[in-house]
Amino acid sequence: MENEVKQIAREAGAALVGISSKERLLDGPPSANPEYLLPSTKSIISLAVALDKKIIRDFMSKKDWLSHCEERKQLAQQLYGIGDLLCTYLRNNGFDAMSVDVNNNYRPEPTAKDVTEMTEFLPEFAHRYGAVASGIGRLGWSGNILTLDYGALVELGTVLTSAKLPPDPVLEVNPCDRCKLCTAVCPVQMINNRKTIKVTVAGIEEEIAAKRPNTCCWIGCTGYQGLASNGKWSNWSPYRLSHPLPEDKGELDALNIRLQKADPQMHLESNSFTDYRAAMFDPDWFTNTVCGNCRLVCWQKRQDREHNKRLIINSGIVTLNPNGEHIVAREEILEIDTPYIVKVAMLREEYQRNLIEKKSVDKKFSLAPIDRAVLSHIFE
Numbered sequence: 376m377e378n379e380v381k382q383i384a385r386e387a388g389a390a391l392v393g394i395s396s397k398e399r400l401l402d403g404p405p406s407a408n409p410e411y412l413l414p415s416t417k418s419i420i421s422l423a424v425a426l427d428k429k430i431i432r433d434f435m436s437k438k439d440w441l442s443h444c445e446e447r448k449q450l451a452q453q454l455y456g457i458g459d460l461l462c463t464y465l466r467n468n469g470f471d472a473m474s475v476d477v478n479n480n481y482r483p484e485p486t487a488k489d490v491t492e493m494t495e496f497l498p499e500f501a502h503r504y505g506a507v508a509s510g511i512g513r514l515g516w517s518g519n520i521l522t523l524d525y526g527a528l529v530e531l532g533t534v535l536t537s538a539k540l541p542p543d544p545v546l547e548v549n550p551c552d553r554c555k556l557c558t559a560v561c562p563v564q565m566i567n568n569r570k571t572i573k574v575t576v577a578g579i580e581e582e583i584a585a586k587r588p589n590t591c592c593w594i595g596c597t598g599y600q601g602l603a604s605n606g607k608w609s610n611w612s613p614y615r616l617s618h619p620l621p622e623d624k625g626e627l628d629a630l631n632i633r634l635q636k637a638d639p640q641m642h643l644e645s646n647s648f649t650d651y652r653a654a655m656f657d658p659d660w661f662t663n664t665v666c667g668n669c670r671l672v673c674w675q676k677r678q679d680r681e682h683n684k685r686l687i688i689n690s691g692i693v694t695l696n697p698n699g700e701h702i703v704a705r706e707e708i709l710e711i712d713t714p715y716i717v718k719v720a721m722l723r724e725e726y727q728r729n730l731i732e733k734k735s736v737d738k739k740f741s742l743a744p745i746d747r748a749v750l751s752h753i754f755e
């Protein structure tokens with residue numbers, strides 16, 4: 376049966392498939408517990424699909440933003456598709472099976488009414504712990520999964536089942552060589568350069584980087600702060616916070632809650648936080664991806680990683696064009712206040728010209744709800 380499971384997954388596009396027993400995950404952190412979602416779980420099937428290196432290099436060098444956004448949506452659809460095929464196969468053979476949501480599914484937090492008030496973002500089931508236990512990869516310094524064949528350039532999925540399948544061996548060698556380039560390319564200093572924590576999964580004790588609270592990455596990855604602290608490069612976000620991020624966890628969490636509540640995306644009736652799967656299959660949903668640098672930089676060969684770091688930090692600062700496009704600044708930048716706590720970076724010349732011309736937004740560029748809201752606030 377395990378061979379059929381793997382064949383189905385591979386034929387549907389999985390680059391890597393591995394199987395773990397439930398028992399292997401007993402020593403893991405709370406989000407490694409598969410019984411939270413499926414109490415009858417006996418086996419975990421871990422899946423990885425690979426990102427395209429050309430698309431990633433164009434994203435890192437700020438030549439092409441939208442192709443990677445589109446790629447992430449397409450890969451999520453593929454993972455849901457593989458999960459559905461496996462669930463059908465397992466159920467047809469008399470077993471329970473469930474496909475874990477690809478992203479944005481967190482365990483309820485006692486003090487949070489909804490996702491805007493969340494601060495811990497503990498996944499219902501962490502794909503990466505399943506991937507370690509299934510032999511797909513190991514946790515790198517960044518905490519991301521590193522595989523032998525694709526480095527960290529994978530998106531993960533998981534199917535839980537009551538079928539007892541023979542587990543694959545865990546990966547004996549950790550591909551991470553501690554180059555710490557993941558630390559260097561994070562615009563919000565999420566990943567510590569020296570301090571470590573220990574994480575145990577499947578009998579493997581990993582010593583990985585200590586991180587700032589999860590709300591720090593949330594702020595960087597959602598794009599509320601895109602500019603690096605040296606002011607010389609950014610991720611794909613044109614948004615800025617007025618001050619450095621607070622060091623104190625309580626203050627950082629409170630800031631993230633204020634940002635979330637102000638974000639126009641969070642006021643949509645449905646978005647990728649209310650139903651990730653529906654968003655990924657909605658032809659009108661835009662997968663607004665502005666960061667992920669810590670993962671994207673991490674290819675197998677060190678010289679590639681070093682090149683990737685240079686691409687990220689030497690490709691400038693992203694601004695919002697009045698037509699909705701995200702473009703790299705070649706001239707003087709203005710930082711303009713918005714009603715959404717963040718400032719937005721725009722080219723002075725483009726901003727001033729558009730105050731007179733008031734050109735309308737080009738729908739092919741203005742895709743993120745916050746971009747649309749900010750441009751309409753400034754120019755209408």
Ligand code: SF4
Nearest residue numbers: 515551554555557673
């Ligand atoms: S970038 Fe370097 S240190 Fe960071 S996870 Fe990858 S190999 Fe490890």
Ligand code: SF4
Nearest residue numbers: 561592595666667669
């Ligand atoms: S996704 Fe971006 S903001 Fe988040 S930890 Fe990685 S580099 Fe930092």
